[in-house]
Amino acid sequence: MKFLPLVWASLWRNRMEATLTLLALSVGFALFGTMIAVNAAYEQAVDDARMDRLLVECAFDCGAIPLGYREQLARIRSVTAVGALSWLSGHEQDESHPITVTLVDEGMRAAWPELGLTPSDWRALDATPAGIFLTRKAAARRRVRSGDTVTLNLPPGSRADGGTTWYFTVLGFIPDPPGWGAGPGNPQWNPDMIVGNLRYLEESVDLDERGMVNIMRVAVDHPEHAEAVCREIEARFTNATPALYCVPAREDAQELADANINMRQISLGIGAAGLFMILFLCANGIAESVRERLAEFGVLKAIGYGDSRIAVLVLLEAAFPTLLAALIGSAVALGVSVFVAQLAIKGVVSMPEVRASLRAFGWALAAALFIALLSAVAPLFRLRRTDVAAVIAGRG
Amino acid sequence: MSELRQIAAVCLIAAGSLRERYTTALVIVVGMACVVGVLSSMLSVTAGLTHAYVRPEDATRAMVWRGERSTFDQARGLQPDAVGAILDAPGIAKGPDGTPLADAEFVMRIPPLAGFAAGSLQLRGIGPAGIALRPAFRIVTGHMFRAGARELVAGVGAARKFGLTVGSEVRLRDGPWPIVGIFSCGADIIESYLVGDAVNVMAARRRTGFAQVMAQLVDAGAFPEFQKWLMENPALSVYVERKTDYDLRELGVNTTFFTRMTYVIALIMALGALIGVVKIMYAAVRARTREIGTLRAIGFGATPVVVSVLAEAALLGAIGALLGAGIAWLIFDGRDMWVWGAFQLRVAPSLWALGLAWALVTSLLGGLLPALRAGQLPPVEALRVE
Numbered sequence A: 001m002k003f004l005p006l007v008w009a010s011l012w013r014n015r016m017e018a019t020l021t022l023l024a025l026s027v028g029f030a031l032f033g034t035m036i037a038v039n040a041a042y043e044q045a046v047d048d049a050r051m052d053r054l055l056v057e058c059a060f061d062c063g064a065i066p067l068g069y070r071e072q073l074a075r076i077r078s079v080t081a082v083g084a085l086s087w088l089s090g091h092e093q094d095e096s097h098p099i100t101v102t103l104v105d106e107g108m109r110a111a112w113p114e115l116g117l118t119p120s121d122w123r124a125l126d127a128t129p130a131g132i133f134l135t136r137k138a139a140a141r142r143r144v145r146s147g148d149t150v151t152l153n154l155p156p157g158s159r160a161d162g163g164t165t166w167y168f169t170v171l172g173f174i175p176d177p178p179g180w181g182a183g184p185g186n187p188q189w190n191p192d193m194i195v196g197n198l199r200y201l202e203e204s205v206d207l208d209e210r211g212m213v214n215i216m217r218v219a220v221d222h223p224e225h226a227e228a229v230c231r232e233i234e235a236r237f238t239n240a241t242p243a244l245y246c247v248p249a250r251e252d253a254q255e256l257a258d259a260n261i262n263m264r265q266i267s268l269g270i271g272a273a274g275l276f277m278i279l280f281l282c283a284n285g286i287a288e289s290v291r292e293r294l295a296e297f298g299v300l301k302a303i304g305y306g307d308s309r310i311a312v313l314v315l316l317e318a319a320f321p322t323l324l325a326a327l328i329g330s331a332v333a334l335g336v337s338v339f340v341a342q343l344a345i346k347g348v349v350s351m352p353e354v355r356a357s358l359r360a361f362g363w364a365l366a367a368a369l370f371i372a373l374l375s376a377v378a379p380l381f382r383l384r385r386t387d388v389a390a391v392i393a394g395r396g
Numbered sequence B: 001m002s003e004l005r006q007i008a009a010v011c012l013i014a015a016g017s018l019r020e021r022y023t024t025a026l027v028i029v030v031g032m033a034c035v036v037g038v039l040s041s042m043l044s045v046t047a048g049l050t051h052a053y054v055r056p057e058d059a060t061r062a063m064v065w066r067g068e069r070s071t072f073d074q075a076r077g078l079q080p081d082a083v084g085a086i087l088d089a090p091g092i093a094k095g096p097d098g099t100p101l102a103d104a105e106f107v108m109r110i111p112p113l114a115g116f117a118a119g120s121l122q123l124r125g126i127g128p129a130g131i132a133l134r135p136a137f138r139i140v141t142g143h144m145f146r147a148g149a150r151e152l153v154a155g156v157g158a159a160r161k162f163g164l165t166v167g168s169e170v171r172l173r174d175g176p177w178p179i180v181g182i183f184s185c186g187a188d189i190i191e192s193y194l195v196g197d198a199v200n201v202m203a204a205r206r207r208t209g210f211a212q213v214m215a216q217l218v219d220a221g222a223f224p225e226f227q228k229w230l231m232e233n234p235a236l237s238v239y240v241e242r243k244t245d246y247d248l249r250e251l252g253v254n255t256t257f258f259t260r261m262t263y264v265i266a267l268i269m270a271l272g273a274l275i276g277v278v279k280i281m282y283a284a285v286r287a288r289t290r291e292i293g294t295l296r297a298i299g300f301g302a303t304p305v306v307v308s309v310l311a312e313a314a315l316l317g318a319i320g321a322l323l324g325a326g327i328a329w330l331i332f333d334g335r336d337m338w339v340w341g342a343f344q345l346r347v348a349p350s351l352w353a354l355g356l357a358w359a360l361v362t363s364l365l366g367g368l369l370p371a372l373r374a375g376q377l378p379p380v381e382a383l384r385v386e
Helices: A005-047 A071-076 A120-128 A136-142 A198-204 A224-234 A248-258 A264-290 A294-302 A307-345 A357-386 A388-392 B003-053 B056-060 B080-087 B155-162 B197-206 B220-231 B241-289 B287-297 B300-331 B349-376 B380-384
Strands: A053-058 A079-091 A100-106 A132-133 A147-151 A165-174 A192-195 A217-221 A244-248 B060-068 B104-108 B119-126 B138-142 B154-156 B169-172 B177-184 B193-197 B212-216 B238-242 B336-338 B340-343
Touching: A005 A248, A005 A264, A005 A307, A005 A357, A053 A071, A053 A224, A053 A248, A071 A079, A071 A217, A079 A198, A100 B060, A120 A165, A120 B212, A132 A136, A132 A264, A132 B003, A136 A165, A165 A192, A165 B300, A192 A198, A198 A224, A217 A224, A224 A388, A248 B336, A264 A294, A264 A307, A264 A357, A264 B003, A294 A307, A294 A388, A307 A357, A388 B104, B003 B154, B003 B241, B003 B287, B003 B300, B003 B349, B056 B060, B056 B220, B056 B241, B060 B220, B060 B241, B080 B212, B104 B169, B104 B197, B119 B155, B119 B169, B119 B197, B154 B155, B155 B177, B155 B336, B155 B380, B169 B197, B169 B212, B177 B193, B193 B197, B220 B238, B238 B241, B241 B287, B241 B300, B241 B349, B287 B300, B287 B380
Parallel strands: A100 A192, A132 A165, B119 B193, B154 B177
Antiparallel strands: A053 A217, A053 A244, A079 A100, A079 A147, A079 A217, A132 A192, A147 A165, B060 B212, B060 B238, B104 B119, B104 B212, B138 B177, B154 B193, B169 B177, B336 B340
């Protein structure tokens, strides 16, 4: 504690430069914090996708598989549930407002319990086939309430009656799912989650398109059985029309994270560049401060301060602004992360939700201490070599 | 002494004293190098993708695909009779043999194969005009697929990504298909695909509908009539788009968010660098106080002093920008990357220029307040500073 007045006096010696240094460091840490949060969001999104959920689709890009496969899939060993889903992707009032409705069948109660639909929600969906449930975010963005009508427009050909508009009634809301929002296995351009009833689609499309779905979601009894069940599914349907391709939901999420422009990898590089900037600024500030106060350090040495106490003083002087900047920067990073998430929602490519995390905060503090330590190395070497008598006499 | 000569003289004196202040100057150089390095590196992705997708010849090309969609839209496509009608449209260029330079293509995804790297492999079926429409197409190993045979050729990008060689096999619906050649195509995005005979591939998929038709028009001006003729034909129900627009739209799906992120990150970094420049230039003015006072006392005006501070900031920023862009160029330019397809990163000259402009604006804004302060220093007080 006795060092604090000395540290404070040295930091506040040139208020404007100290404030500017703190601001620049804070901006650097805000960038670093944002990049750590982006990186963590991708990792979390992959972790959120479960290994014991399998995505089953047509092996050769035909886009649809028969609903009749459901029973055959359910008979495979280790499979506990099978659900079917299809998507309707179109736009609301104009093409700048894309909308995707994920239409699920009853099997999803057990195959996709993470969906967040309660038993009463399922009953409501069953009673109103044209009903939908929106995640809170999807609802907030559209400013819809229960009972409102949501429309989805498609080019001609999607409805048996020749219409181009699908009308849905809002039945209620479900929690925002973690990770990619729409969940792995959904169209990657889908910015949010809206769940409807597959029966509505079945009753509305052309006769020749009934009984087909985009994918099936299979639940297995244990994550360790996922790969084996997938291989079993592919082997059983290899000569079927269409043949099937199966992938565990977590592997699919991993592939999605790697296939797009890999923000996860890039974020670490950007964070490192930000830290490098901070390091130079901080090291320069400490070196300047020590150079200008050589006489002061000479006096301290003359009155009995040893090298270790001087080292603590310089380290504290370096650590104080960096730690404070790490705190301010991490707080700012929260806001920036929300903005980044907004960019992703407004854009076309989906990105996992970026959230504040203790880990990002911990990394910022650790980086701040590391930078303070590195910044203090050169000035401390200089001070160790300083001739006390010379600096006090003004010759140092 | 004229003001211009005064400016030159003060700038030279400031540059001379830079050697004594090189550590502080280095902070601006390194800061700007980081900002421009990150900006150039990130934008090299979009530049590379744009180069792969949008080719100069695309300006005179058009894409046609089925407008009507079904719920499971891959299940339908352009039937052969519709393709025949499209080839009759006005404005399509003719090949040396008089046939229309337009090709019906078929695109399908193949699931990741055992032992291959993760990621979807795509197969494009092309017709007889497919090669004529791609003059840069060259077989680099093996031979071209034979029409009517169950053979495929792999683009160099796909071969690299998925470890494919001549003799590798990929499994389609009707069994294994051998890869008989590896091709290059002037860094076109088709290098990320497997390519085979469209009719054969469609037969293996048990499909009769093509995905799209790519047409070479006689010139860019032929597009409106070509589009009108096709889109107003009630028997066809197709969409028609210039190939450049089609490519940019496809590209936008992959790059819009990333480009936005790039500029947000570069802005944050530039803000940090700008504050750093303000701090460093204030320190520089402080270090040069006596020098400035002396110059003012012997008759130099305030403007040359202000300009010298701004010039110093701009010079350091420019050096940092060139350093950052140079490092990005050394590390990333020409490096292979895969984002839904193979392409090479490009730190193009336009990115060097953008980085330089970005750094100059940041440096000049950062140097403005210290420069004004330097210009307002009273000579007598400045001379008294120890």
